[in-house]
Amino acid sequence: MAKNEWILDVLSDLNAxxxxxxxxxxxxxxxxxxxxxxxxxxxxxxEARASPDGKKIQFEPNPGGFGKHRHA
Incomplete structure (x- = not known):
């Protein structure tokens, strides 16, 4: 689990x-x-996944519910 994603579990437990x-x-x-x-x-x-060449990677939603990325 990523560094900050634990908070989503806590919020889910509180919601339940x-x-x-x-x-x-x-x-x-x-x-x-x-x-x-x-x-x-x-x-x-x-921000952490910025490409080594300094270009930002942009993510767009697609109809299948998964993001697709393209370079800016």
């Missing part, structure tokens, strides 16, 4: 607890927070 205990507003907020955390982690990982 909130759902199981009828804390629906909290569960919704935790779901939103998980999306934000995943986006930020991906952003950090993208």
């Amino acid at each position: 607890f909130a759902v199981a205990n009828g804390m629906n507003a909290l569960a919704e907020q935790l779901a939103d927070t998980s999306l934000i955390a995943a986006a930020e982690i991906a952003s950090i990982q993208d």
Whole structure:
């Protein structure tokens, strides 16, 4: 697991607890927070994967749900 991805597991556990205990507003907020955390982690990982020639690698979603990359 990558350095920061553990937080996604924690947020998932908190969300499951909130759902199981009828804390629906909290569960919704935790779901939103998980999306934000995943986006930020991906952003950090993208920066770390910059190509050696200094060009940034851009990722685009495709209809299959997996990203495809292209060089800027």
